[in-house]
Amino acid sequence: MQRKLNYVIWIAIPILLILFVIFYFCTKNVENTFTKNLFYMDTYIYIKIENQSKEKAEEAFQHIEQIYQEYHQLADRYQAYDGINNLYTIHYNTDPSETLTLDPRLYQMLTFGKEWYVISNGKIDISMGNIIDVWKQYRTTQTGVPTLEELTLNDTGSIKDIVLLENNQIQNTHPNIDLGAIAKGYATEKVGEYLESIGITNYIINAGGNVKVGTPYQKEKYAIGIEDPNSQSGDIFKVVYGQNISVVTSGGYERYYEYNGQKYHHIIDPDTNMPSNWMKSVTIITKDSSLGDILSTLLFLLPIEEGQEFIKQFDAEAIWYTNEDTIITSEGIEIYEQK
Amino acid sequence: MNKNDQTLIGCIVIICLLFIVTLNHSDHNVAVVYYKNEIIKKIDLSLDDIKEYQVNGENGIVTLEVNRGRIRVKDENSPLHLCSKQGYISKSTESIVCLPNKIVIQIEQNNDIDTVVK
Numbered sequence: 539m540q541r542k543l544n545y546v547i548w549i550a551i552p553i554l555l556i557l558f559v560i561f562y563f564c565t566k567n568v569e570n571t572f573t574k575n576l577f578y579m580d581t582y583i584y585i586k587i588e589n590q591s592k593e594k595a596e597e598a599f600q601h602i603e604q605i606y607q608e609y610h611q612l613a614d615r616y617q618a619y620d621g622i623n624n625l626y627t628i629h630y631n632t633d634p635s636e637t638l639t640l641d642p643r644l645y646q647m648l649t650f651g652k653e654w655y656v657i658s659n660g661k662i663d664i665s666m667g668n669i670i671d672v673w674k675q676y677r678t679t680q681t682g683v684p685t686l687e688e689l690t691l692n693d694t695g696s697i698k699d700i701v702l703l704e705n706n707q708i709q710n711t712h713p714n715i716d717l718g719a720i721a722k723g724y725a726t727e728k729v730g731e732y733l734e735s736i737g738i739t740n741y742i743i744n745a746g747g748n749v750k751v752g753t754p755y756q757k758e759k760y761a762i763g764i765e766d767p768n769s770q771s772g773d774i775f776k777v778v779y780g781q782n783i784s785v786v787t788s789g790g791y792e793r794y795y796e797y798n799g800q801k802y803h804h805i806i807d808p809d810t811n812m813p814s815n816w817m818k819s820v821t822i823i824t825k826d827s828s829l830g831d832i833l834s835t836l837l838f839l840l841p842i843e844e845g846q847e848f849i850k851q852f853d854a855e856a857i858w859y860t861n862e863d864t865i866i867t868s869e870g871i872e873i874y875e876q877k
Numbered sequence: 878m879n880k881n882d883q884t885l886i887g888c889i890v891i892i893c894l895l896f897i898v899t900l901n902h903s904d905h906n907v908a909v910v911y912y913k914n915e916i917i918k919k920i921d922l923s924l925d926d927i928k929e930y931q932v933n934g935e936n937g938i939v940t941l942e943v944n945r946g947r948i949r950v951k952d953e954n955s956p957l958h959l960c961s962k963q964g965y966i967s968k969s970t971e972s973i974v975c976l977p978n979k980i981v982i983q984i985e986q987n988n989d990i991d992t993v994v995k
Binding site for chain 1: 886907918919920993
C-alpha cells in the first residue's frame with residue numbers, strides 16, 4: 539500500500555508539472571504577437587500586432603511601412619522625391635504653370651489644415667514654414683535664440699497664400715507649408731484604418747507622441763502610460779485604459795534645446811512666433827488620431843482654461859501637466875481611468 | 878521503480894520548477910507610489926539597474942531606490958523608520974507602507990501597461 543502511494547506521487551507530480559508548463563506556453567507565449575520598428579517623420583514608430591499569422595503580420599508591416607513612407611515624403615519640407623509634388627516642391631518648384639496637381643492625400647491634409655486655421659482662430663497655422671525654419675536652424679546649431687526682428691522679418695507666410703482649387707490642385711504661389719501638427723496623426727490614422735480593413739483588430743501603433751490602439755487580445759482594454767515630462771528615464775505619471783482610441787501628447791520636453799539656461803522647444807505659437815509655455819504637456823484621448831494630433835498641438839498653444847472650454851465641443855478628453863507639476867483633467871476622463 | 882527512475886523523475890521535477898520560477902520572474906513590474914491615496918509616481922522597475930527617486934512625504938523627502946527590478950525606501954524621516962527597514966519589494970503582492978509619511982508603494986505587473994505615449 540505504502541509502495542503504491544509512493545508510485546502515484548512519483549508519477550503524478552511530474553506529469554502535473556509538465557502539463558502546467560505546456561499549458562503556460564499554450565496560453566501565454568505562443569500568442570502570435572509580432573512587432574515592427576520603423577523610422578519616419580523624425581520619429582521611432584513601433585507597431586505591435588497580436589493574434590495573427592506570421593504571413594499576415596509581415597504583409598501588414600510592409601504595407602504600413604509604405605503608408606508612413608509615403609506620408610513622410612508628401613510632408614517632407616527639406617527634400618524632393620521623384621514623381622511626387624510634396625511640401626518641398628510646392629515651396630521651391632520652378633514650374634511656370636499657375637497650378638500644381640497634388641497627391642489626393644497631401645491635398646486632404648492641406649484642406650484639413652486650412653479648416654483648422656478657422657476652427658482654431660488662427661492658432662493652427664500651416665503657413666508658418668518660414669518661422670519654423672528659423673527656429674529649426676537655431677535648434678540644430680544651438681547657437682542662440684532668434685531675435686524678434688529676425689522672426690518678424692520671416693513672418694511672411696499667410697494662410698491666404700495656400701489656395702486650394704478643385705481636382706487636387708493648388709495655386710503655384712510657392713507657400714512654405716509645415717504639416718508638423720498634422721502629418722503624423724494623419725498617417726497613424728490611415729495605418730489604423732488599413733489594419734481594420736484587412737481584419738486586424740488587435741494592434742498597437744506607437745509613433746512617439748501618437749499612440750493608436752485597437753482592441754486587445756484576451757483582455758478588454760489596452761493600458762497606455764503617459765510619460766512624465768520631468769522624467770529623464772521615461773517615468774509614467776498616469777495610465778489611461780481603452781480600446782479603439784488614440785492617445786496623443788504634445789510637450790516641450792522631447793524636442794528642445796537649451797540656451798543660457800532657458801529651454802526652447804519646437805511648438806511655436808503663431809501669435810508670438812515663440813515657443814508656447816502654458817504647460818509642460820497636454821494629452822488628448824479621442825477616437826481619431828488626426829483629430830488627436832491637431833487638438834493636442836492646439837491645446838498646447840492655449841492657456842489651460844481656454845483649452846478646457848475649447849475641448850468641450852469635441853468627443854475628446856484631455857490631461858494637462860501644468861508648469862507647477864499638477865495634473866488637470868477634462869470632465870469626462872473617468873471612462874478612461876477604469877481598467 | 879528503481880533508483881535511476883527516481884533520479885530521472887526528480888530531475889524532471891526540478892527542471893519544471895526552475896522553469897516556472899523563471900517564467901513568473903521575467904515579467905517586469907511597475908512600482909506605484911501613493912501619497913494619501915493619490916498616485917504621485919509610477920516607476921518602471923525594469924528600466925535601470927540602480928536608480929534613486931525622491932518623492933515628498935508628510936515629513937519631508939522620501940528617497941526610493943530601484944535596484945534590478947526591486948524597490949525599497951532608502952531614506953525617510955519618521956520616528957521608527959519602519960519602511961526603510963523593510964527593505965526591497967519586487968512582487969505584485971508586496972507593498973511598503975510609510976504611515977508617518979503617508980506614502981504607500983505598491984507593485985503592479987507591467988503587463989498592465991501596453992505602451993507609453995511621450
